[in-house]
Amino acid sequence: MKAGSSKPRAKAAKRAVMRSAAAARKTTPAAAPPAKRALAVAGKTGRASTGAVASQSDEIVALAENLAGSKAKARDWFRTYPIPAFGGVTAEFLVDHGRAKEVREYLNAVVLGEFA
Numbered sequence: 001m002k003a004g005s006s007k008p009r010a011k012a013a014k015r016a017v018m019r020s021a022a023a024a025r026k027t028t029p030a031a032a033p034p035a036k037r038a039l040a041v042a043g044k045t046g047r048a049s050t051g052a053v054a055s056q057s058d059e060i061v062a063l064a065e066n067l068a069g070s071k072a073k074a075r076d077w078f079r080t081y082p083i084p085a086f087g088g089v090t091a092e093f094l095v096d097h098g099r100a101k102e103v104r105e106y107l108n109a110v111v112l113g114e115f116a
Contacts, residue, residue, distance in 0.1 A: 056100035060091060063107045
């Protein structure tokens, strides 16, 4: 076997891996979380305006701060914690999609002990 004959095969294998990785990164409606899937099926982005999102985000983080104990912990919860009551999406996702009122209601229910 020639020393240089494996290079074309290696390049072809690398291209195949890159194609499959790119395909895996694409989110299809069936693979998306329930809230994203519903928006994709409806053909809507569901995004609220940037200014409204910023003020609503700040308000919700302030509400969560009372529960979390610090602004840093509240911001972390807002961005990363999947909320089971909303199909496992984050508060940030919900606010970005115009559902800030529901997040406020959820936090009030947590304060009242309706959610553990």
